[in-house]
Structures are given as structure tokens and as C-alpha cells.
Amino acid sequence: MQLGRVARIVLGAITLVVLALIYLPLGVVFLNSISTSESLSWPPPGFTLEWWGRALHSTGALEALGTSVVVGAIASAIALVLGTLAAMALSRYRFFGKETVNLLIVLPIALPGIVTGIALNNAFRTLMGVDLAMWTLVVAHATFCIVTVYNNAFARLNASGTRLEEASMDLGAGLFTTFRLVTFPHLKSALMAGGLLAFALSFDEIIVTTFTAGTGVTTLPLWILQNMFRPSQAPVVAVIAVILAVVSVIPLAIAQRLTAKDAEAVSR
């Protein structure tokens, strides 16, 4: 686009300032993780590595991390299957009620988390009469994760069109063979990106989690909420947060590379 030099510089400056503001609170969390102050007073009175040592030996945090990974993985797996099925149906077929199905998929994420939370809590305990446990949490998470997989898969299916699939069928491949050899390879990176997003969504969720996790099921956000306001634990929470933010760059970079490669392949 024909943008003047000034416009480019102004836009770049705005972006820089916004990024700085995005990272400022995270920087404060980092400083808090090495500050000798147990409350979050500014400027930090001194520095220590004590909290990092304590965090790496905190069994509560490590167990919570394990629970979060398991819940996130199972919920994303369920969401991957259901989201892909729904995306195939909505992108490849015309039918009455399409908009309604679309709304049905979006609703669990569009409605406030607290409404979803108390609705599911009430359904599990009163309607079904079961105790909250790990599986109730997984079911709840899978429900609002479907939309991220669906959106990624649907966008890719729409962009790639049906020509290749039709060619495959014309050449005698059956439905399943066509899906395995034509549709799926095309869809793979979109599913990966959608699955990653679903995992991230589940990993960080606290509101629905509060209402659907059984006693003794502690995900990392629940652990953080329980420990955040304890004076001697607050800096340990900060350490965990820093580690998570740094580690998260790896899957993001992979997803980014995957989608960038695909975009190149499509435009070529």
C-alpha cells in the first residue's frame, strides 16, 4: 500500500508502545519472582533466587501442572474429533438449520463463563446426580474447546475448495480414502493450530473449572488462585507464571511456522 514514510513510522511507533504495554505487567511479574519483597511493592527492595528454588520443588504446583496437561490433552482430543466432524458437515453440505448448528458451536464460548459454569455444575450434580470429578471437568472443557478446532478446520476447508476431493473421487477413491489421502493432509496444520488453541484455552480456564472440578482435582489455575494471596506463596506463583510464558513460545512458534508454510503453498 502507498503509505507515506511518516504513516509507517507512526504505525510502527504505536505498535512498539502497545507491545511495551503488553509486556510491562509481565515484566513486573518477572521482577516479583526475583524480588525479596513478598508483597508486590515497587521498586523491589532487593533480589533473590529463593522463590525459583522453592517453585521447582513445589509438589503442589507440579501436580497441578500434571492435572492441567491431562485435562487439556483429553479435552483437546475430544474437541479435535467433534470440531472436525462439524466443520466437514458445515463446509461440504447444504442443509436446513446450518446457522443454528453454527450458533450451537459458538454458544459455549460466547456465553459468560460463569453461566456455563453454574449450568454444568447444576446439570452434573442435580440432573445427573453424579459427583464432580476429573471427567466432569474434561467434559466441560471439551464443550467450549470445540469452537476453536471448528473455526480453524472450517476456514481451511472453505479455502481449499472441493476440486481436489472431486478429482480423487472421479479417479475412483472412496470417501474414506479421499479423506485420508486428500482432505486430511490439507487439513492437518489447521487442526494442529486449532488443537493447540483448544489446549491453551483449557489450560488457562478458571471460571468453568471452579464450578466443574471435583474436590481434589486441582488444575494449575486453581492452584494459582488458592496460593496467589498467601504472602509466602505469591512470589512462587510469579515464578510459575514466568516459566509458563517462556515455555509457551515453543508451541506458538511451531504453529506459526506450520500455518506460514501452508499459506505459501496455497499462494504458489
Place this chain on the structure above:
Amino acid sequence: MTSHRVSTYLAPRRRLQLASLLTAPVLWLGLVYIVALAALLVTAFWTVDELTGQVQIEWTTENVVEVFTEALYRTVTLRTLGIALLVTLIDIAVAVPVAFFMAKVAGTRLRHLLVIAVLAPLWASYLVKVYAWRALLSSDGLIEWAASPFGGSTPGYGLVGVVLTLSYLWLPYVIMPIYAGFDRVPDRLLEASADLGAQGWRTLVSVVLPMIRPAIIAGSIFAFSLSLGDYISTKIVGGATQMLGTLVYDNVGAANNLPLAAAISFIPIGIILVYLAAVRRTGALRSL
């Protein structure tokens, strides 16, 4: 081979294919979500036994009438709506120039870096970010420290704190769809507009903005609906500020009055449904 036989049987039967694709997701969402939601809304018409605190199936419209007539709920609804709209507007105003820079000005390498830089904070725990804002806003926090030499002070815990924190939390969710929207605008179109004599601003207003409107609306759904139901940030940085989310939470928890909580949930559900219906025509739901 069985799968071959199934495939040959299904191939000419489009309806059956569709049914086998749709059954699982629609059953899951219908059974888990819609039934639960419907049950919750029905609960709004039940009562709580004052002695035992148990929910009783005794039909009444008392809760719903209370929610729709009492001034408290009107005030809180308006406040929540105001906060959600303000947060949405702030996020869009910040996201549009940043997303534009990422998609149309930055080179490929810088663009990938920026996408990661914007997305990475999403993985730092929501709670920790809210906690960071609690630290920033506190009376011996960074904002007070930076503002006091100039005679300013921290806004402290309250309405301003909630708006700042919520805008901060949802910003990446708003930047990403708008970035994707800008990315979908082909450069050729911008060149054509310039060739036809349009200045940069004219191109932006007449060509680019109409094309990214669905993306902006998609971003707004995140900021708006996430703000509308939030109660945790409000509890941590809002001081005594009440929002719809905190009212629902207090009624489920401390007050142990699920029917009243369910009746209050009618308000955000109604607002979101109206909002979704209004944006459905723009096709924004598909670019979420």
C-alpha cells in the same frame, strides 16, 4: 474390506453422510450444553427453602420479577454493559493500528515475530496477569511510583482498574482476528486503489475498512462477551465494584441461592443473544 463397503454404500447418499458427520457434535453440544442451560433457566422459576437452603421445585416468578424490577439489577446491568462496551472500544482502537502494521507494513520475518509476541501473553496465566495489575494499581505499585512525581496517583482498585485490566486481558483476542482480516485483504487491491488515484486514507476508508468489518466485529465478540461475564478480575482489582458476574457468583456461593443466580443469568444471556443475532448477518461468526 468393510470400510470399502461402507464407503460405497455412503458415496451416493449425501444425507446419510451429513447425518453421520453431524450426529456426534450436535448430540454432545445438545446433551451437555443445551440441556444444562435449559435446566438452569428452569431453576430460575424455583425457590430455595429458607431453613435447609435446598432448592425446591416450587414454581414462582418471584426471582425473575425481582431481577427485572429492582433498581440494583438495573444499575449493575447498565454498569456492566458500559464497562463491556468501553473495553471493547478501547481494544478495537488499539488493535486496528497494531494489526494493520503487522499485516501490511512489517516484513515477513518481523510479522512472524510480532504474531508470536502478541500471542505469547495469552499463555501467561489469566490470573497472574490480573494479579500483576493488582500490583501495578496498588498504592505502593509502579503506577503510583511513576505518576507521583508529576502529581498524579494510581486509580486504585475500582471501575478504572477493572476497565484497564479487562482491556489488557482481551487485547490479544481482538488483535488476532483483525490481523487475520487485514492479512486477507490482497495487496493488489490496495495497489489498484492507489493506481486509480486514491490517497492512503481514502484507500483505508473506502477499501480496507469495509473488508475488515467482519474481523473487527469478530474481535469485538471476544472483548464484549468476556467482559460481560467476568467476576474474577472484578473481585481482584475492582474493589467493591459489582458486575453481573459478581452478582451471579455471590448468589451461587455465599448466598446459596441458585434460583436467583439463574434469574440474573438471564440478563447476560439475553444481551449476548441479541448481540450475536445483530452480528450474524455480517458473517463475523465465521471469522471468529
